[in-house]
Amino acid sequence: MNEQLVFDRPAVLADVATHYCPGCQHGVIHRIVAECLEEFGVVEKTIAVSAIGCSVFLYNYILVDTVEAPHGRAPAVATGVKRARSDAFVFAYQGDGDLASIGLAEIMHAANRGERISVVFVNNTVYGMTGGQMAPTTMIGQKTTTCPGGRCAEREGGPMRMAEIIAGLDSVAYSARAAVNNIKNLAQAKRAVRRAFETQITGEGFGFVELLATCPTNWKLSPTKANERIAKEMIPGFPLGVFKDVAKED
Amino acid sequence: MSAKRVFIKGNEAVAYGALAAGCRCYFGYPITPQNEIPELLSSAMPAAGGEFVQAESEVAAANMLLGAAACGVRAMTTSSSPGVSLMQEAISYMAGSELPGVIVNMNRGGPGLGDIGPSQGDYFQSVKGGGHGDYRTLVLAPATCQECYDLTFAAFELAFKYRNPVLILGDAIVGQMKEPVAPRADVPVDPAEGGGWKLTGRGQRAPRILKSLFLEDGALAGQNQRLKDKYESMRAEVRYEAFETADAQLVVVAYGSIGRIAKSAVRALRAAGLKVGLFRPITLFPFPEAELRALAGEGKRFLTIEHNLGQMVDDVRLAVRGIADSEFFGFFPGNMPTPEEFEAPIRAAVKGA
Numbered sequence: 367m368n369e370q371l372v373f374d375r376p377a378v379l380a381d382v383a384t385h386y387c388p389g390c391q392h393g394v395i396h397r398i399v400a401e402c403l404e405e406f407g408v409v410e411k412t413i414a415v416s417a418i419g420c421s422v423f424l425y426n427y428i429l430v431d432t433v434e435a436p437h438g439r440a441p442a443v444a445t446g447v448k449r450a451r452s453d454a455f456v457f458a459y460q461g462d463g464d465l466a467s468i469g470l471a472e473i474m475h476a477a478n479r480g481e482r483i484s485v486v487f488v489n490n491t492v493y494g495m496t497g498g499q500m501a502p503t504t505m506i507g508q509k510t511t512t513c514p515g516g517r518c519a520e521r522e523g524g525p526m527r528m529a530e531i532i533a534g535l536d537s538v539a540y541s542a543r544a545a546v547n548n549i550k551n552l553a554q555a556k557r558a559v560r561r562a563f564e565t566q567i568t569g570e571g572f573g574f575v576e577l578l579a580t581c582p583t584n585w586k587l588s589p590t591k592a593n594e595r596i597a598k599e600m601i602p603g604f605p606l607g608v609f610k611d612v613a614k615e616d
Numbered sequence: 617m618s619a620k621r622v623f624i625k626g627n628e629a630v631a632y633g634a635l636a637a638g639c640r641c642y643f644g645y646p647i648t649p650q651n652e653i654p655e656l657l658s659s660a661m662p663a664a665g666g667e668f669v670q671a672e673s674e675v676a677a678a679n680m681l682l683g684a685a686a687c688g689v690r691a692m693t694t695s696s697s698p699g700v701s702l703m704q705e706a707i708s709y710m711a712g713s714e715l716p717g718v719i720v721n722m723n724r725g726g727p728g729l730g731d732i733g734p735s736q737g738d739y740f741q742s743v744k745g746g747g748h749g750d751y752r753t754l755v756l757a758p759a760t761c762q763e764c765y766d767l768t769f770a771a772f773e774l775a776f777k778y779r780n781p782v783l784i785l786g787d788a789i790v791g792q793m794k795e796p797v798a799p800r801a802d803v804p805v806d807p808a809e810g811g812g813w814k815l816t817g818r819g820q821r822a823p824r825i826l827k828s829l830f831l832e833d834g835a836l837a838g839q840n841q842r843l844k845d846k847y848e849s850m851r852a853e854v855r856y857e858a859f860e861t862a863d864a865q866l867v868v869v870a871y872g873s874i875g876r877i878a879k880s881a882v883r884a885l886r887a888a889g890l891k892v893g894l895f896r897p898i899t900l901f902p903f904p905e906a907e908l909r910a911l912a913g914e915g916k917r918f919l920t921i922e923h924n925l926g927q928m929v930d931d932v933r934l935a936v937r938g939i940a941d942s943e944f945f946g947f948f949p950g951n952m953p954t955p956e957e958f959e960a961p962i963r964a965a966v967k968g969a
Contacts, residue, residue, distance in 0.1 A: 411817035415683070416827075425825045431815040433686040434827035436709050439679040442671070446683020447815070449667040450641050450691065454817050472679070475672035 376400040378409045380427050389589020391579035392420060394546045395488055395555075396427050399459070402559050403430070406567060408455040413447050415440045417469075419461035420494045438469025441476035444483045455566065457484040463493040466502040466526050473532070477572050480537030484566045484573040486559065487528060489604065490581040498584030502526045505603050510584070525603060529576040533609030539571030540564075542608040545578040547596035554606065561611065570612050578604055621798045626764040626790040627652035629797050630720055631660065633768030634692050638805035639718070640666035641691035643680040645673055645699060648732040649788040650722040653694045674699035678706030678719070685715040686826045688814025690772050690805060694720035696788075697738050698729065700746075707781050708747030711843070712828025716775035716810075718768065719753075720784040722791035725949035734788035734873060735949030739927035742785045743901040750840060752847045754782040755900040756855075759876040761795035767898070769800065774853060776809055778846060785900060787923070789873035789952075855898035856907060860886060864893030866966050867911055868958075869932050869942065870921040871897050878921050880955035881962055890966055900928070905935035912940035919943045919965040921958060943968065 375381060379400040386392045403409050409430060416424040418437035425432040435443040440458035448456045465473050465487050476483065492510055493499040499512040503525045507516040517525075533541035540562050544555035555577055562573030578600050582592035608614075624632070631653050634642070642661050644654035654670065661668040667684075671677035677693045684691035695703065700721045710717055723738045725731040742755045754774050756767040764786060771782040815824055830836040859879055861867055870878040875896035882894045895911065897904050912918070912935075920929035920942045932942040945961035947953045 410819045413687070413815045413817060422829060425823070425827070429818070429823045431818050431824050432826070433683065433815060434709075434713065434825075434829060435682070436679060436705050439675070439682075439706070442676040442679035443683035443686075445669065445676075446641065446643065446680035446685070446691070447687055448683075449669060449680070450684035450687035450689035451816065454687075454815075471672050472676055475676065479669075 376404050378403055378429050380429055382426065385423060385426070386420065387583045389580055389582035389592050390420070391546050392488065394552070395486065395577055395579065396424070398546070398556050398559050399457070399486060400428055401556065402563050403428070405560070406455070406563055408567070411453060412455045412457070413451065415444045415447065415456070415458040417458065417460040417464045419464050421459055421461060421488065424459050438464050438467070439472050440464070440469065441472040441481070441483070441485060445476050445479070445481050448481060448483050452482070457486060457563070459486045460488070461494065462487070462489045462491065462503040463501045466528050474535070477532050477538050477574065478535045480539070480571045482566050482569060482571065484562045485575070486562070487574065487576045488579050489528070489576055490579045491525070491600070492581050492584045494581050494584055498581070505599060527604060529574065530609050532574045537571060538610055539573055539612045541574040541610045543576040543578065543604060543606050545596050545601060545606060547578070547593050551606065558608070565612070621796045623794055623796050624761065625652055625792060625794050626758065626761045626786060627722065627792070628656055629761045629764035630694065630768045630784065631656040632799060633765040634718065634772070635660060635664055636800060636802045637690060637769045637772040638803065639690045639692050639772060640664065641684040641689050642666065643669045643671050643677040643691070643693045645671050645677050645695065647696045647699045649724060649791050650694050650696050650720070653720070674702035675705065678703035681717045681719070682706050682710050682715060685710060685717040686815050688810025692718040692720065694722070696722045696724045697726050697735070700738065700741070704747035707753065708749050708751060709828050710781045711751035711753065712749060713826045714779040715781070715826065716779050717781050718771045718775055718784065719781055720768070720786065723785060723787040731950055732788065733950065733952065734923060736787060736872065736874060736923040736927070737949055738785065739900065739922070739924060742783050743903070743931070751843060752901055754778065754780060754850060754853065755785050756782065757785045757872040757898055757900050758790055759872050759896065761790065761793065761797050763898070764790060765797050765799065778850060779813070780846070785872065787873050851902045853899055854902050854904045854907065856904040857894070857896040857898060859894040859896070861893035861895055861911060861916070863891055864916060865891045866919060866962070867893050867895050867916050868919050868921055868962060869895045869897070869908070869928070871900060871928060874921060874923050874947070874953065877953055877955050878958050881958035884955060885959060885962055890963070892962055892966060903931050903935065905931070908932060908935040909939070912936035916940070917965070919945060919962060921945045921947070921961070923947050923949055923953065
């Protein structure tokens with residue numbers, strides 16, 4: 367029988383056991399990032415910036431030169447990296463507590479300067495690593511360890527929709543939101559990450575992609591139920607789509 | 617710059633010293649009294665083929681410095697006291713990740729918003745780490761515009777030699793005053809600098825990771841041991857000025873602008889027949905403790921003068937402990953001292969024998 371290999375691990379993705387929880391979608395997103403790095407042929411000139419949160423260990427999985435940024439500061443660190451080494455492909459990988467709360471100034475201003483960098487933003491509506499506290503992206507009514515009665519709009523405000531906020535800045539080349547909860551959305555997510563990388567490579571400008579993801583452990587849901595929540599609750603509140611693409615502007 | 621002497625401010629001397637040292641990335645945020653530095657570099661840095669970024673905050677500026685440092689590029693940020701407080705996070709991460717960079721603090725009055733005049737209130741913050749965790753930065757304290765130039769130049773060499781942040785601790789006096797400065801020829805940076813660790817994109821080699829997170833059993837203890845050994849080895853970099861200390865009965869210890877003002881007072885009192893001298897630490901970390909201790913061993917007494925409530929005096933007392941002590945005269949930030957104002961406390965300390 368003739369065997370043909372049709373699916374394999376990207377070489378830039380380490381062949382190691384994961385520290386992520388069962389049903390966590392960081393692994394899927396790492397793979398998309400790894401595939402895009404290989405497809406653009408930039409693995410050897412990539413410098414990644416890992417951020418504080420569960421994904422600080424990005425460097426254990428994606429085998430590229432990496433610097434670890436303080437909490438929320440990845441876009442500022444990435445700015446320094448890109449300015450120092452303009453020939454490098456530079457991306458930051460950040461969670462929602464990191465990017466949308468403590469690092470709000472850094473992401474807004476890196477985007478507004480139109481830095482030639484790409485940012486992969488993983489939104490799972492909670493602080494994962496510290497044990498499931500409320501994030502700026504926590505949904506109204508969602509229970510967390512610091513809003514045990516559920517997030518209340520009057521008290522804590524509403525969830526921040528970062529892809530739309532970033533899209534509102536003049537110097538941004540691309541901003542989109544996607545999910546990895548089913549095959550159709552996964553394909554769309556791959557296209558979004560590709561385009562967020564491409565705008566840096568072509569010099570069009572700052573590329574931003576928000577990816578909705580599960581946190582079964584802190585949502586206190588099974589992996590299956592957590593994945594179902596993406597379609598049922600998250601996508602209605604965080605609509606998928608491309609909010610800005612300079613290539614589609616007149 | 618040509619080798620001809622130029623008449624410039626201390627702040628400008630910092631900028632030109634950095635350019636001569638091959639600094640090619642500058643990140644800053646406006647704050648008085650150091651604005652001449654970003655203003656000058658906003659055009660001079662691009663003209664030298666480098667990058668200038670006005671950051672959204674000192675937090676961001678220091679983290680941009682971290683990023684550029686990770687690439688092994690000579691980079692600098694400058695600020696003044698309230699801004700340097702905001703940089704402490706990144707400085708701690710740079711120390712933990714062993715990244716070289718230069719941070720300039722033109723010290724102004726505090727606490728809080730304080731004023732925009734000179735102060736030495738940031739001594740503790742500068743020499744005892746400053747941010748969280750157990751670390752040290754090399755600290756250089758210029759007293760003249762020429763030293764602003766020379767020490768900034770030297771700071772880059774030291775930063776890369778030790779893979780560590782280096783602080784220049786000036787103040788509003790040395791930053792704002794104008795003096796003739798003799799520039800030196802630009803020294804080309806060795807392209808191999810940082811070759812063993814800097815991020816370039818992995819190419820065909822194994823990926824490099826620059827980080828300060830050490831979660832594995834024993835890993836952080838090992839890192840702290842390595843850092844401790846490194847900080848101890850910095851002792852080789854001690855610099856100081858000793859003026860008329862050989863036959864002095866009383867040695868005035870003062871650094872930076874205050875050291876220079878104290879020198880004028882010492883000179884005047886010498887002329888009046890008092891056997892006084894001046895010891896001016898130029899490196900505040902490493903502190904010239906062995907040199908001070910040697911003076912104490914000769915039976916000399918000490919008076920530490922600072923533009924704060926008493927900070928470096930702790931290090932002077934530690935240096936001479938067991939054999940001598942140091943008196944202290946603190947000139948409060950908010951006022952500008954003159955040499956004459958230092959003469960009375962020096963006379964009193966001489967009489968106290």
